[in-house]
Amino acid sequence: MGEQDSAAAGAAETSERAGRFGRAGRAKAPKRPKRHLWHKTPYDGVPGIYAAVQRFLYQIEGPAQLGDRDEPAYVPPADPKCPVCGASLDQHVFSRGGPGKSTHMKCPSPA
Template sequence: MSTFRERVREAGGWYAWFNSRLIRVAGPAAVGPYESEPEPSRTDRACPLCGAPMSEHTFDRSGPKPLMTCPR
């Protein structure tokens, strides 16, 4: 029977041994939220100030700082 140290070495080191044991217990990683709706595009998102869609706003980028004008 092999010792613990030999089994770890055969697995490729401490990290590989621990990771293989962890995956057996916890299962594979969750990859993404496949059951939820995708987020709306940036232009369809609500403005944090007025709540209207961002596509209804106007932006003035002629100065040093861009200025956003809400539609209301």
């Protein structure tokens, strides 16, 4: 019986130690939802002082004002016209200068 008693004591000690360090077989307590000031921000869950300041300022500033929510999306015209000569942009020549250089548009010669 001595061997059984020491085995049981060893198992109890192991389970007690596992419980103390959070590795026991019991279920963990559910996580509490993070407290928000007024509403959620894009900086929630981001560590650091910069994110904390941004979280606070977001409550005051709010999201970017991009226009009316009910406004339909922009639909580009099927055949855009040149703002300079009024001809179709398909008739123009665009010369792209490359990185760091400007792009030039050449209008077609009037016929």
